[in-house]
Amino acid sequence: MQKIEFLSGDRIYLRPMELEDVDMFCKWFNDPEVRQYLSMVFPLSKLKEKEWVEKIQKDRDQVVLVIVVKSEDNPIGTVGLHRGDRTSRNAEFGIAIGEKSYWSQGYGTEGAKLMIDYGFGTLNLHRIYLRAFAFNERARRSYIKIGFREEGVFRDAVYRDGRYHDVLVMSILKSEWSG
Amino acid sequence: MEIKFIDGEQVYLRPVEAEDADIFCQWFNDPEFRKLGGGELPTSKHEQKKEIERMHKGENAVWLVITLRDTNNPIGFVVLGKIDRVNRNAQFGIGIGDKTHWARGYGTEAAKLVVDYGFNTLNLHRIWLEVYDYNKRAIRSYEKVGFRAECTLRDGEYVDGKYHDLVVMSILENEWNR
Numbered sequence: 001m002q003k004i005e006f007l008s009g010d011r012i013y014l015r016p017m018e019l020e021d022v023d024m025f026c027k028w029f030n031d032p033e034v035r036q037y038l039s040m041v042f043p044l045s046k047l048k049e050k051e052w053v054e055k056i057q058k059d060r061d062q063v064v065l066v067i068v069v070k071s072e073d074n075p076i077g078t079v080g081l082h083r084g085d086r087t088s089r090n091a092e093f094g095i096a097i098g099e100k101s102y103w104s105q106g107y108g109t110e111g112a113k114l115m116i117d118y119g120f121g122t123l124n125l126h127r128i129y130l131r132a133f134a135f136n137e138r139a140r141r142s143y144i145k146i147g148f149r150e151e152g153v154f155r156d157a158v159y160r161d162g163r164y165h166d167v168l169v170m171s172i173l174k175s176e177w178s179g
Numbered sequence: 180m181e182i183k184f185i186d187g188e189q190v191y192l193r194p195v196e197a198e199d200a201d202i203f204c205q206w207f208n209d210p211e212f213r214k215l216g217g218g219e220l221p222t223s224k225h226e227q228k229k230e231i232e233r234m235h236k237g238e239n240a241v242w243l244v245i246t247l248r249d250t251n252n253p254i255g256f257v258v259l260g261k262i263d264r265v266n267r268n269a270q271f272g273i274g275i276g277d278k279t280h281w282a283r284g285y286g287t288e289a290a291k292l293v294v295d296y297g298f299n300t301l302n303l304h305r306i307w308l309e310v311y312d313y314n315k316r317a318i319r320s321y322e323k324v325g326f327r328a329e330c331t332l333r334d335g336e337y338v339d340g341k342y343h344d345l346v347v348m349s350i351l352e353n354e355w356n357r
Contacts, residue, residue: 041265070346087219126342127334152330155349156305159266164304169330169347 007042014065028098067111076102079111089126128170192243200227206276245289254280267304307349
């Protein structure tokens with residue numbers, strides 16, 4: 001099958017999600033180590049995940065792409081811009097590297113930069129924001145490197161592992177993005 | 180016959196009824212109201228009726244009409260929305276649609292009633308809200324209730340030709356039940 005690159009970077013490219021990806025998504029997003037940083041707390045069946053993929057793809061306010069490592073043509077995670085406020089031209093950024101052996105190697109940062117560039121340069125967004133669990137220090141450092149600024153925390157907004165945690169809010173404005 | 184769901188001193192809170200569509204439309208289309216409460220699109224009675232039906236079907240929001248005890252006149256609404264049962268939080272919202280009743284403490288009283296309901300009946304842990312940074316009167320009222328500003332969403336809303344910050348405020352159960 002021919003490679004489909006929607007956004008192309010140095011070490012990775014981003015391609016559309018396909019229904020065949022559902023098995024892989026279920027492996028990633030049920031894994032406790034992966035989902036500890038994500039908002040999902042319920043088990044994810046293939047059936048449910050298939051519905052989600054179909055829903056996202058019908059929705060013009062959300063774009064989710066698969067992150068693929070160029071050298072191996074190996075999918076390792078997803079990155080997305082999710083429904084914000086059309087009038088205020090904002091969207092919520094989300095990313096997950098499901099293949100744990102690819103963590104901490106800069107792939108997420110590169111995927112994020114491609115997606116943000118697409119958000120500002122093609123979708124004409126004004127503001128891209130994200131929420132991250134306050135205990136996810138690695139993600140915070142990566143977001144700062146990309147150019148996100150901390151805006152504050154939602155106090156005790158999430159319950160995980162028996163207690164409440166703060167949720168960190170970060171954003172980047174188009175005027176701050178140099179590409 | 181008065182139906183009171185939560186009773187206060189100056190106001191009481193009652194369920195939303197289909198007949199409220201007319202008055203909600205009057206409020207939600209008013210430019211001054213929209214400038215403080217958001218809502219850049221028109222609201223028709225027809226749509227509002229459907230919206231009220233949706234309010235009653237959903238389990239993740241509680242909408243109530245703020246009513247004056249003296250006259251039984253509805254003056255606004257209050258809502259706990261996006262109720263999240265796992266993280267035990269909800270988003271608070273309020274609007275006093277009848278402008279002759281602004282700045283008299285009715286909103287603050289209604290907010291206290293519904294926050295108490297959120298913590299002590301719905302068993303929430305956190306109640307949060309978003310407010311435009313220029314809506315100083317609302318921010319003062321929320322502080323009086325006990326909400327604390329925790330986050331500023333930079334350029335979060337486009338209103339009247341420019342971007343404005345949105346302030347996020349919250350109150351936790353242990354701060355309310357002290």
